[in-house]
Amino acid sequence: MPLPRPTERPPTGHTTSTAERGSFCLALCTCGWRGPARRSRDLARKDADRHPST
Numbered sequence: 311m312p313l314p315r316p317t318e319r320p321p322t323g324h325t326t327s328t329a330e331r332g333s334f335c336l337a338l339c340t341c342g343w344r345g346p347a348r349r350s351r352d353l354a355r356k357d358a359d360r361h362p363s364t
């Protein structure tokens with residue numbers, strides 16, 4: 311099977327981050343979750359904070 315990113319999924323936990331999409335920002339997690347597109351990184355960060363982090 312193709313494995314373009316072998317380290318994309320750590321075996322444990324949820325690690326959130328934010329990513330920019332043009333003029334928007336959204337929260338991402340290593341589990342595959344992603345938050346809605348926000349107009350500011352601060353809002354995206356809050357979305358990430360609401361997602362399980364352990």
Ligand SMILES: [Zn+2]
Binds near residue numbers: 325339340362
């Ligand atoms: Zn997660």
